[in-house]
Amino acid sequence: MNAHESDADVLERLLASRRSSRGFRPDPVDRATIDRLLAAAQRTPSWCNTQPWELIVTSVEETAALREAFAADGPGGSDLEFPPGYEGVHADRRRDVGWQLYEAVGVAKGDREASSREMMRNFVFFDAPHVAIVHTPRSLGTYGAIDCGLYVQSFLLAAEALGLGACAQAAVAAFAPTLHRRYDIGDDRQIVCGIAFGYADPDHPSAQFMSRRVAVEDSVRII
Numbered sequence: 681m682n683a684h685e686s687d688a689d690v691l692e693r694l695l696a697s698r699r700s701s702r703g704f705r706p707d708p709v710d711r712a713t714i715d716r717l718l719a720a721a722q723r724t725p726s727w728c729n730t731q732p733w734e735l736i737v738t739s740v741e742e743t744a745a746l747r748e749a750f751a752a753d754g755p756g757g758s759d760l761e762f763p764p765g766y767e768g769v770h771a772d773r774r775r776d777v778g779w780q781l782y783e784a785v786g787v788a789k790g791d792r793e794a795s796s797r798e799m800m801r802n803f804v805f806f807d808a809p810h811v812a813i814v815h816t817p818r819s820l821g822t823y824g825a826i827d828c829g830l831y832v833q834s835f836l837l838a839a840e841a842l843g844l845g846a847c848a849q850a851a852v853a854a855f856a857p858t859l860h861r862r863y864d865i866g867d868d869r870q871i872v873c874g875i876a877f878g879y880a881d882p883d884h885p886s887a888q889f890m891s892r893r894v895a896v897e898d899s900v901r902i903i
């Protein structure tokens with residue numbers, strides 16, 4: 681850290697440097713670092729301070745076992761409804777980041793087999809040593825899920841600050857039946873998403889791009 685950096689400088693730097701990691705070194709993250717990450721993320725705000733997030737965090741061995749369970753079971757459906765489709769600027773932005781990723785990892789436009797292979801890497805958690813599964817009470821509905829979204833961002837930023845790589849994964853939520861069964865998560869709770877994490881492999885081709893954002897003026901009207 682630069683001695684002249686203000687809190688705002690540090691926050692802006694972390695927000696600017698964080699990116700989704702889709703390539704990891706196999707080394708486990710030591711328990712003290714995981715505990716620090718979780719303690720930082722636990723400070724996330726939530727409506728009425730309900731703190732509805734609960735997590736399963738897997739060891740290297742359990743991550744490997746979960747990969748096998750996913751391969752054996754296949755996706756059985758998600759608790760939260762996935763968007764039925766993307767339209768307009770949202771479709772454009774989705775396509776743009778997809779092409780950035782495919783270009784980085786060498787998938788040619790229109791190569792459906794290679795793009796499907798890349799998509800399937802979701803289900804091995806991009807070879808991350810750990811995955812966190814975030815779940816929330818069904819009864820808290822949309823706002824419980826929003827609280828979990830805030831939690832995910834805290835987790836991702838804390839991971840960045842601790843020198844870890846991470847990738848939020850809605851794709852993991854498509855295996856909700858496997859996750860409920862394997863971790864004894866009651867039907868009164870919904871799986872929100874997974875977060876693959878570990879030490880990012882800086883040499884992995886997927887690390888070679890930074891996703892773009894639209895101008896603030898495209899998102900905000902100040903009245």
Ligand SMILES: Cc1cc2nc3c(=O)[nH]c(=O)nc-3n(C[C@H](O)[C@H](O)[C@H](O)COP(=O)(O)O)c2cc1C
Nearest residue numbers: 698699700777802847848849850851852873890891
């Ligand atoms: C709730 C949520 C779910 C996501 N699910 C996936 C996923 O299933 N697979 C994936 O590769 N990336 C997933 N991402 C990562 C986004 O694609 C990524 O955040 C976005 O493209 C911006 O890129 P950046 O994280 O590198 O800034 C998800 C992100 C969020 C916030």
